[in-house]
Amino acid sequence: MAIRRAKQKAQVIEKLSQVAPPGETFIACVHVETGPSPWLNAVFDEVPLLGLIVALTRQFYFLTLTNSSIVVNSASRWTNRPGDVVAVFPRHAFPVSRVKRASIWSSMYLQLPTSGKPTRLNIHRYWRAELDQLSTAFPPGSIDAASQPFELAPQGMPYAAPQGQPFPQQQQQQPYPAPPAQPYPPQGQPYPQQQPYPAPPAQPYPPQGQPYPQQQPYPAPPAQPYPPQGQPYPQQQPYGGQPGYPAQR
Template structure:
């Protein structure tokens, strides 16, 4: 049973290496689907019927989504492999909160974007993921960084 974040990330990296040995993971995070983790917690076991657990990994070429085992936190079967260009168009409504952050991601074959809830434990990885897809930093090696305006420079007339 994987408890440490590093152990879970190693297991996901091994699963990705098995399907694509030449691709390297940039960041991986654990996520829970569903409306709100707070609401699902209040509903107890009934609430667990409405959520799915995933590992989302940004690699140098694609976004890989694995199902996560509920009890052991190990990556299970591969669900989606999404090219970076398509993934950039699929992410929306990124909300960074104190305990539970969320974003919406359009999964292939789904009629509307799926809400992915990310716990505080994985927030740094979510930040790298969103920066890699939406810009704001060179999170993906080889990806050009957009020029940033210097806020201290006075505009030229």
Template sequence: MALRKSTIVKQAAEAVRRDDPADRLLVTLTALPGGSPWPHALVAGSFDAEQYFLTLTERSVLVHDIGFLNYRPRTLLHRIPRAEAADGFTDLRRRPLWSHFRLHLPGDAGPTRLNVRRAWRPELDRMAAALASERPVSAAR
């Protein structure tokens, strides 16, 4: 089970190479979908809770689900082109312990709230900046 951030990023890079050998990883973070993350946090991680690896690459945003026993990327759930991800990345709120944003995932009726732990905030900021640079000037207000 990967517990160190560097190991988690390495495993995500392996998953990106497996899914698209020509693409290059830029930023990886973990996110917990849904409403408030506090019920999840208070029950020591809730083994049944769904979690995602979000990986920004040169061409897309990859969403992998996380195996709850080994905390490794399992299945590639979505491959979202960067321009589409930039349009769907909204409502970023930085908080002391859990930040969150909304991302429109393919097949969903509306955007999904994704919660990010404080440890991953630098990566969240890098991802947000990279996706903001993809937006047209008129849409970046």
């Protein structure tokens, strides 16, 4: 019974080399098993015979990535030796969906020709490096949003086309709209001449450093009703009194 990955992959390549076309290159080989999540095995074992039934209904396969195809081989339950070829898919038409890379048990759904609906495949962490290599053939949109990123094909990247074949035509993107008219001249060019500012209002004051204009003299003060200081007051007329009253002496 082959336990090491290198030994199992060598057996798969030896098996496929007998039927592969000339010049075929083998890139990666992944061991998978069908059935519900292996994390549920502990629950199944609690029910008499249920755990044994689930274990016996699981099937095992090898998925082998080549330079042009993905080959699915059956695998022995007891010895892990590769069996007959179950399906061969072109790299640009690998019918896989809902791929989820996890810490221990990863999973994917593959549409096999012997089944009417996609079959769940579970991949142990032991084969994670090979799963990352196989991820280069996953079609766009097949990776689950909750999946851990693949090292060789991060989520959202297009899949690799077969060797020697062009990549599939992708949807042509609409060109970006033209940018608005540039309000500034190109770099290195002079700015356009601007309109002069309107003339300032007439300056009410002379420019700095110039004498102020001659001001008009104030009007002459009224005649002085009092004599200059030191001069006697003019003689006043005696008070004549008011009508009906005698004059004061």
